[in-house]
Amino acid sequence: MEQLIFAGEVFLNGLMTGVMYALVALGFVLIFKASGVFNYAQGVLALFAALTLVGIQKGQVPFADLINAVFGSRLEQFGWTVPAALAIVLAALVMVLLAFLIETLILQHLVGQAPIILFMATIGLAYFLEGLGDVMWGANIKALDVGLPQGISDGIEQVTAGWFGYGYFIDRLDIWATIIAAALVCALVLFSQYTRQGRAMRAVADDHQAALSVGISLRFIWVMVWSIAGFVALVAGIMWGTKSGVQFSLSLIALKALPVLMLGGFTSIPGAIVGGLIIGVGEKLFEFFIGPMVGGATENWFAYVLALLFLVFRPQGLFGERIIERV
């Protein structure tokens, strides 16, 4: 019985962790859905967005080290701080600008190229952004505080202690991440279903050529999709950055999104969410029940095993589109 009570806590925490994975996976899905590009740089976008947010919030001079090295100056701070809400808006605008630059300088020149070429371009973009982030904001670890609460939820602990005689641990940051992710998904669904730009985005996703033939601007759609993916990356960066500081490792959270994508499908927003939840719960329960028998540390590999198991039965993922080519 005690094990079941503990498993309940693990299950709930798995769901919450799954939401965090899904946040990262969403960015991949948006870009893949609209352009067929697997964006290798999505994790680095989250890092770059979070670095930019902290830099703006703390009034850090961008490229300070470079400027100081060239001109012998001692610039570091502007001397002001920016409120969190305004800093998030400004960071989002930077991500829009970045989306415009990516489209203008990279994607535009690769129209009509094979998907593997576009994929390789995003690998290049990832390494470039990693370096740019370092040069722009410095390589040191930065604390991120946008006012999100962290730590155990006392209310849930007390209620569950009353029910089971053992108080559950639920991190307040995870609760907020769930609320924010739910709001984000609702906004994305409403945007894609009920706005002109959203419908255009879906049209491009269905058929580039047909969309072009009815006058939809591919350039505009790509900038828009990369901007939205940049914003999603910013949200993911805020959540993960609040947990363990903004640092290079933030870009590696993309590794956590891959099994989610394999499981949920590359083209489905609900798939990213459900996939995230299944991976989160699956890896946590496996670690809880089986981990102690095999020495622990099973989560990294078990997530992929779980995704592969699903692929055996549904190669297109849970919600992915089934592609049938007849010859």
Added chain:
Amino acid sequence: MKTKLTALALAATLAAAAPARAELVVPSLSYRTGPYGANGTQYADGFADYFTLLNERDGGIGGERIQVPECETAYNTEKGVECYEATKDTGALVYNPLSTGITYQLIPKVSVDKKVLYTPGYGRTSAKNGKVFEWVFNAPANYWDGASVAIKYLLDENGGDLSGKKIALVYHNSAYGKEPIRTLQKLSEKHGFELSEIPIDPPGQEQKSQWLQIRRERPDYVIMYGWGVMNQAAIQEAANIRFPMENFIGIWWAGSEVDVLPVGAGANGYKALTFNGVGMDYPVYDDMRKFVIEPGKASQGGQYVGSALYSRGMYAAVVIAEAIRKAQEIAGTAAIDAQQLRDGFEQLDITPERLTEIGLPDFGPEISLSCANHGGSGMARLQQWDAEAKQWNLISDFTEPDQEVLEPLIAEDSEAYAKEAGITPRDCN
């Protein structure tokens, strides 16, 4: 005429491009990029700045300037080996790669190439046995020393009795993180505490399962062998579950400002082992300011001077510099080679008086090495984080580890390596 001018110009260009003549080459296999770049950067800065100080203030060591060429490894073992191969024929004397993975790859290489490998506080623990590991030194302390000093500290806190206590080891699931397991198992048999081992896969951003387990099992103490983001995430999760921070002890690689600052007030009271001092309350920094920082010669403008990792990098440079001095004294020449430097290391004796002369009183434990002992006394101490003042405070004196437990383990492991590598241990008598 035109040909002569071209030849002269070419010769001048080549002369300018060639590195300045320097007999003492100490390559810095550093990492300023990648997941561990934030840690590696500070260490590399401290390492480079101390040699810059010696060059600027004293004209080098014994009149020979020191050259510290950097090679970026990104904490990647293959790149580390490439850096070693690229620099070993430039007159390199000693390597300090700040990576246990790279160290394991270099150990067989340095004995063939006859280069010194200095791995303070990391690398292969049993390299302390100089009879087997002729070219490797790991003073002043190694991973097993750290585990033992932590247990000794907990014994002191519990009136000398840990029987019935539960201690969890949270470790980086890598060769490095697994190092203390055997030592802690032996110590748990000796002192009667219950040990649970909790691995965390690198990089370690997501540790919820492990900390839920800690919350359920309620260990009295947690000892952590972490590195990089694993440290920040673990300290944050410990704060989240309200684990008492004063019962949470990290190894020295989980005891820098970058590990605790992102957690804010929640990290207050967290403890970590250290074998070097921190902060700028040491006379050496007067010279550092005058000769390195103010003239603009400090690495990255001196932004990390005094931090825990900067101090550790500087301390590694201090030990190497003292070994070079000793080697020069033994060899009777300032332009020593790696073999002579090894002799210098084997006769190294850094006393408290010498540390005071250097401007670093009580900065590290006394180091006295020999042909057989390449690891020193293994002494370490504890520091505790004050989140409000944003500084580490030293809270214990240097403590010697339990040699009764460690010596047989070191002998066993080094003998196994000797057998595997076909090495006949040296006679050090």
